[in-house]
Amino acid sequence: MEAAERAAELAQWAADRADVAVSLAVLVGLVLLGEGVRRILSRVLAHSGLEVHAAELVSTLQLCCCTHELRVLSDVGRIERRLAHTLTYVAAVVHGLTFRGAIGNPACTLVHVYRRRLVLGAALRRIVCQFAAAAAARTVMRFAWSLGLSGMHVHHQARGFQCTSPIHAPLTATAVELVCAFTVQTAMTHTRNVEDKYRVHAVAAVITTTVYAGGPSTGAVFNPALAFSTQFRCSGPSLAEYCLVYWLGPMLGMLGSVLLSDWLEGQKPVQWR
Numbered sequence: 001m002e003a004a005e006r007a008a009e010l011a012q013w014a015a016d017r018a019d020v021a022v023s024l025a026v027l028v029g030l031v032l033l034g035e036g037v038r039r040i041l042s043r044v045l046a047h048s049g050l051e052v053h054a055a056e057l058v059s060t061l062q063l064c065c066c067t068h069e070l071r072v073l074s075d076v077g078r079i080e081r082r083l084a085h086t087l088t089y090v091a092a093v094v095h096g097l098t099f100r101g102a103i104g105n106p107a108c109t110l111v112h113v114y115r116r117r118l119v120l121g122a123a124l125r126r127i128v129c130q131f132a133a134a135a136a137a138r139t140v141m142r143f144a145w146s147l148g149l150s151g152m153h154v155h156h157q158a159r160g161f162q163c164t165s166p167i168h169a170p171l172t173a174t175a176v177e178l179v180c181a182f183t184v185q186t187a188m189t190h191t192r193n194v195e196d197k198y199r200v201h202a203v204a205a206v207i208t209t210t211v212y213a214g215g216p217s218t219g220a221v222f223n224p225a226l227a228f229s230t231q232f233r234c235s236g237p238s239l240a241e242y243c244l245v246y247w248l249g250p251m252l253g254m255l256g257s258v259l260l261s262d263w264l265e266g267q268k269p270v271q272w273r
Contacts, residue, residue, distance in 0.1 A: 020083075022150035023073045027066055027091070034062035035098055042100070052101065056129040059095075059102035064137030064229040065144075066091055071219075071230055072145070075163065076156050081212075089208040096200030105223045106130055107181060107250045108188075111258055127225075134229035165236030166219055167245060173218045174249040180210040181222040181253030189261050222250045 214220035227246030
């Protein structure tokens with residue numbers, strides 16, 4: 001009897017590892033495909049003015065698709081939190097290195113408007129691209145999961161691709177998203193003069209820490225487009241509550257970070273020579 005139980009446990013362990021391997025292959029494939037499409041479009045659309053919007057579409061699609069797979073791996077595959085956070089860190093680094101000027105976050109895009117790095121019209125076009133890519137990611141990943149590449153994908157399809165929101169108290173969840181967005185934006189602000197190859201690791205470490213702290217409460221998304229793709233179809237809260245938590249929370253968090261940073265900069269004493 002014990003031998004049979006041990007054999008069953010080993011078989012389940014092997015199946016779980018196989019599911020993780022398939023998900024890792026899917027993640028790598030998504031990044032490589034996104035990078036290839038970005039390179040092709042940057043050449044085809046060079047000097048047309050459309051290459052920026054194409055990069056925004058492809059990069060946001062890559063971000064949302066990878067997050068969908070990571071969420072299923074965590075929720076359905078039930079992987080250890082340590083492995084989930086390691087993959088979050090690696091994914092954040094890869095996205096940071098491959099986005100090539102794309103922003104991928106409507107709240108960050110509005111920060112660029114405030115900083116006068118983008119005019120409002122250009123920012124709105126980027127935001128449209130981000131939400132279009134977020135919506136497309138749902139269809140892309142449902143198709144990928146329907147291929148049944150792993151037992152986890154088959155199980156997810158059998159459940160009708162359902163997911164459950166972690167939100168229980170909307171106001172508390174809004175505060176969590178606000179703090180997460182504030183923290184990440186502050187890290188981005190204070191590392192803006194650091195060389196990119198080092199900066200992405202610093203920001204990724206902060207993102208992973210906020211996911212560790214805020215993940216159980218909201219998923220720690222702090223990105224309105226990403227939340228629209230990965231959270232809004234889940235059962236639980238109403239649309240208004242989703243907008244409050246995942247749209248208003250990050251917007252206020254990033255705005256608060258930017259305003260505080262500007263205020264602190266203004267409080268620095270003048271250096272007389």
